[in-house]
Amino acid sequence: MKNKIFMYLFFFAVLFIIFQYMNEKSIFEAQEKKITSLSEKYTVAQDSLLNMQSLVADLNYFTLQGNENAMVYLENTGRDPKAVEAFVSDAIYDQNLEQGGNPLVPFAGINGTMLVNKIKFLNHRWLLADFSDGKYWGEMLLEYSFNEASELELHTLGSLLYPQ
Template sequence: MKNKIVLYLFIFSVLMLLFMYMNQKRIYEDQETKINQLTEKSLALESELDSLKNVNFDLNYFTLLGNDNAMTYFENFGLEAGFMEQLVSEHLYAQNQGSEDNPLVPYTGTDGSMKINKVRFLNHRWIIADFTDGTNWGELILEYELDENQDLTLRTIASMVYPPLR
């Protein structure tokens, strides 16, 4: 009787060990699969990030803060390029005040006054800007210059209005 109990306990112990081994093996394999999937996903995301960094680098080529020569131009005058962007942007947007058209926009608004919405600095000399009166939209290229007296001069070089949507 005592031998049978020991035998049953031994068989039960072996079955428990076998069950625990199989369960741990399945958990380990599942974790390995998840780790491999996450590793592949991480590599794909790193590749996509590198691609986006290259695209961003290419897009920033024609910006004031992405152009070393343009930044050096302002540094030679003791100015920072970021400060210049802020100064010129504030000056452009300040001309939007009131109910009159922005004087830099060579078009008259039909459904309101023409206002500059967005500006992008191309380098130390040129800006591309978007303008609208709420119905009509267009873009213009501006030339800006800061003289030795720190006076800002803005001049419209080219502009265009998109045809109205039908």
């Protein structure tokens, strides 16, 4: 009788050990799949991030802050590129307050006065400006420079008005 009890206990222990082994094995495999999946997602995200950083670097090349040569030129003239951007932007936006609209915009407003809305610096010499009267809009290329008296000079090089 004792032998039968020990035999049943032995079989029960073996079955329990097999059950535990199979359960742990399935948990381990599920975790391995999850780790593999997350590693693949991480790799894809890393590649995507590198691509986006490369794209941002390419897009920032034609900006004052992204163009090393333009920044060196301004620094050699004793000007801070960020301060130049702020100063020129303020000067252009301040001209929006003049009677009849911004004088840099070569078009008369049809639906109101033409005002400069947005500015993008290309380098130490040129910038793009977007203008609108609320209904009609366009873009222009401006040249900016500082004369010997350190006064800002702005000239419209070209412009276009988009058709309605």
